[in-house]
Amino acid sequence: MGAQFLQKASAWVKKRKTTLLAVSCMGLFGANLSYHVFPEQTFKLLHECWSDGQPAELSQRLCGVFHDVLQDTGVKSANSYRAFAASGFHPVSAGIPWLPAGSLVGIPPNFDSTIEDKKGIVNHVVVINGKEVDWESSEGVALREALTFSPEAQKFAIAREIVYLQNSSPLVNAAVAPTCLAGTYFGGIGIKILLGLYPGPMILRSICNFIIATTGLICYYVSYDAVTYHLDCKADRNVATISKDYARGGVEFYDKILSRNRILRTLMGKQGVKVYAPSGNLFPRHWFRIKHTPYTYRRDLIVNILRELQA
Template sequence: MAVRFLQKASVWLKKRKITLLAVSCVGLFGANLSYHVFPEQTFKLLHECWSEGQPAELSQRLCGVFQDVLQDTAVKSTESYRAFAASGFHPVSAGIPWLPAGSLVGIPPNFDSTIEDKKGIVNHVVVINGKKVDWESNEGVALKEALTFSLGAQKFAIAREVMYLQSSSPLASAVVAPACLAGTFICGRVIKLLLGLSPGPVILHAICNLVTAAGGLLCYYIFYDAVTYHLDCKADRKAATVSKDYARGGVEFYDKILSRNRILRGLMGKEGIKMYAPSGNLFPRYWFRIKYTPYTYRRDLIVLSGRTELHPGLLIFCKGL
């Protein structure tokens, strides 16, 4: 019975290969984009900051800063962008501005702090390795300093999220998986035709399919990482070119992120060593992949953007940072 079922399934799949491929590609694209199509029901629930059992409200000051950023970045429809209080230490975003649901930008509570008043940090409990951070200790003072950004740095961090969404970056990122799936299928068919395997044994078909699938997965990782780097750097450059204050704020923002990560590396012990490089970049080693654009590269790109542009190919040298 099982053999007959597999034979029938194999015949059915052969007849409907193109249909299944189209459905799979559309499904992948929709799954990757669902996070941005319904940001209120997915993204916000995941990143929302809570205080005393209730969703935290964004302060009037940060609401004003957010509106200033929208004006500075020349956003056409400000109603498409909404801000909320997010957990974490730096802004996050999701959504597609021209869709009915619009876009959401999450601003963390530490952005409510200033050099004069650090209440946005010390009023929140930060737990590392099961222990609350003592803001009066040497590590606590250093971490508090690394989490306190100037107005220019805050505006840059928010602006880069706005620029990321304004450039329809979520769409570009969502296209990678279905494009690689379709490319893998086409390459598999071409290889079989060139090698004359179409009428060949089932074992050779299986081996060819496995090799093609492995190659397709490898290509997916490479292209996805490359697209991520390109989109991150594009958003950084656009935010830095708003004004000189934004550019200076961008350098400060990444400098303090690197400083924060170095402090966390020490506080977290073995887990910190696995997560952060000595320079402060995320995940120093991950096989052949570079899952995150190095913060050192992003900072240097802002510094050099006024004088020269680095070729994207130089990104490979950031792997060791």
């Protein structure tokens, strides 16, 4: 009974291979993009900052900064981008500007702090390893300084998220998986034809299929990391070239991220050593993967742009 079912299922799959491939590719693309197509129902619920049991609201100052950044980045329709108060330490974003749902940019509470007024930080409880951060301790003071950005750095960080979405980066990222799947499928067919495996024993085809699938998976990881790396650097480059102020803000922004991560590495103990490198980068390498664009590289990229602008 089981053998008959497997034979029928195999025959059904063989007849509809192309249809199944198309559906799988569309499903992967849609699944990867759903986060950006419905940002209000997914992204915002995950990243929204809450205060006293209610969603926190952005201050008037940050709303003004956000609108200034929209103008500086050449956004024609301000309704395509909306800001909200996000948890975390730096801005986040999701959405596709030209879709009805538009795009969301989350701005963290520490962006409401200035060198003179630290209320955006010290008014919020930060818990690390189950312990509340004491803002008056040496580590707390250092962390507070690392989380306090100048207006130029704040504008760079927000503009980077807007430009990232303007570049259709979510669409490009979402296309990597279905492209690799289709490439693996058609590449496997071509290889088996070249090697003459179709008339041969099934075990040889099975071994070949396993090798092709493994190679396809590796290609997906490498391609995804390469595309992410390219899109991150492209967004940084585009924002840094707006003006010298934005470039200086970018250098400060990444310098303070690296400083913050070094402090968190100390506060988090063993877990911090696993997550953060001594330089302050997230540990980017995992076997053959580079899962995160190094912050040191992104800072150096903007330093070079600033030198060119000042020349």
